[in-house]
Amino acid sequence: MKCKVCGGTAVISLKAYNNALCANDFISFLENRVLKTIQKYRLIDVDDRPLIAVSGGKDSLSLWHILDRLGYATDGIYIDLSIKEYSQISLEKVKSMADRLKRKIYIFHLEEVFGKDIESISRIIRRPPCSACGMLKRYVMNKVSLDMGYNMIITGHNLDDEASALLGNLLYWKDEYLWKKGLELKETEGHLSKKIKPLFLCSEREMAAYAILNNIDYIHEECPFSLDAKSLVYKDILNRLEESSPGTKLQFLKGYLKVSRIMNIQRKQAMSYCKICGYLSSGDICSFCRLMERLGVKNDIKFHEYKPKKIPS
């Protein structure tokens, strides 16, 4: 197969775009796609101070690399959930990218604050580990962002993550989540940092290819708690549809964005905030502060800074 830009040997075919590209042209294509997404949806302004949530996986590490190449100076945050070897290897990959980009990382160790790992905490609060993980990560990312003077959090959620979540929400008509998807979650001053997803329209396959072609060392192992995740079933179904009808996933999400915008259906809900910490909460006290109280934890949120040898001024 030949590259449709330069005629060289193609390394990837992109059937959704009726395209095939060589390594260099694919890298340019994907970086340009992220840039266009950021510009079209006005995700990042010149005076913004973004913080990227990195997990050690292909999506967040590749996105960090792309943002750096596009000139968006971004520091990282890594949340260590104490999942044995998985967390240790992930952190090594994150540090390796921080060294490569010469950017710093804030590291939060769950066990250091709570004295327990994610499995124990999920049992205590009677939530599945993935749900407990999401609650803790959202809280800590927001806290670090606000405390350290960043005004937005960037995550590596890709097209497949978003399409599978949307499919799950549709199948069970989860009305409370259905219209909350999107590229951006607006900030609430003093309470919530803005959140953005620049990979919203980039597929997992594209992100893995980008990581491989740029020698990005990411963790290939699956989180042990996500092996039975329903999202994997939805992704499999969507990939079967994609194989028979290329472009299905992209149209699914683009259609969603259009419908939610046209119908102006992103309804404004009354926000309430935690009386202890000010974080978004459905009751008087947020889930995180309730957990702190329950475990008798009085320490403030501690995190470490990992600084590569040379940081650009």
Next chain:
Amino acid sequence: MKVEIDGKVIIVEKAPTVLRLLEKLSINKESYLVIVNERLVTEDHRIENEDSIRLVKVVSGG
């Protein structure tokens, strides 16, 4: 021919192209990338007996 998939090496009957190999293994083209001799390749790439072949899963949960 030997193929590495998800960290394990399996023996597969020879396939002339990457596409035929994926079909033999009933693998969805959207879910895996194929590396031949340490280079990412497209589905029409011709496979030789001595090639080193690695399938990289692109789907992750969570």
